[in-house]
Amino acid sequence: MKNSSSLKIAKKYAEALAQIKLDASLVTELEAVSQCFAAGSELNKILANPRLQAKDKQDLIDKCFSGKIEAETMQLLKLLIKRRRLEIASYLGRAYRDAYNAANGLVEANISTASEINKTELDTIKAQLERIFNSKIQITTETDSSLIAGQRISVAGKIIDNSIKTKLKELKHLVK
Numbered sequence: 001m002k003n004s005s006s007l008k009i010a011k012k013y014a015e016a017l018a019q020i021k022l023d024a025s026l027v028t029e030l031e032a033v034s035q036c037f038a039a040g041s042e043l044n045k046i047l048a049n050p051r052l053q054a055k056d057k058q059d060l061i062d063k064c065f066s067g068k069i070e071a072e073t074m075q076l077l078k079l080l081i082k083r084r085r086l087e088i089a090s091y092l093g094r095a096y097r098d099a100y101n102a103a104n105g106l107v108e109a110n111i112s113t114a115s116e117i118n119k120t121e122l123d124t125i126k127a128q129l130e131r132i133f134n135s136k137i138q139i140t141t142e143t144d145s146s147l148i149a150g151q152r153i154s155v156a157g158k159i160i161d162n163s164i165k166t167k168l169k170e171l172k173h174l175v176k
Contacts, residue, residue, distance in 0.1 A: 020072055110141075129155055
């Protein structure tokens with residue numbers, strides 16, 4: 001199944017789960033569970049075996065996750081097995097996080113900088129983004145030395161690139 005269609009299907013299940021239980025701890029839990037089902041993982045390899053019956057898959061899920069995850073997450077995994085949709089489990093964390101953020105009016109922003117950004121600068125950028133997007137912004141940061149200087153901000157499907165790396169590429173393109 002293609003990644004985009006798997007993500008779309010996972011979003012439907014995640015939105016349904018969010019209607020039942022909307023909880024920040026469930027975001028973290030589903031992201032961890034999604035990693036367990038990532039392509040190439042041992043669990044994914046075992047569960048992808050077509051000879052393994054649904055009941056055996058459910059028993060394996062019970063053994064792996066019983067007492068470690070919320071009842072709603074366990075029920076969702078068993079439902080995916082029953083409906084032969086377990087291949088979307090690796091997308092559930094992202095899909096539920098999106099549903100959680102939408103329900104809480106949060107917009108995620110990723111800020112990449114060439115060097116560490118201090119709290120004052122981060123707060124200033126966050127305030128500006130909240131004003132521009134008229135939403136609460138949840139920021140993640142990463143350092144990317146290839147940017148040389150400046151920052152690249154990704155928010156709500158838009159990219160604001162103020163990096164020297166991009167400026168040099170644009171200049172190089174103009175010179176040609």
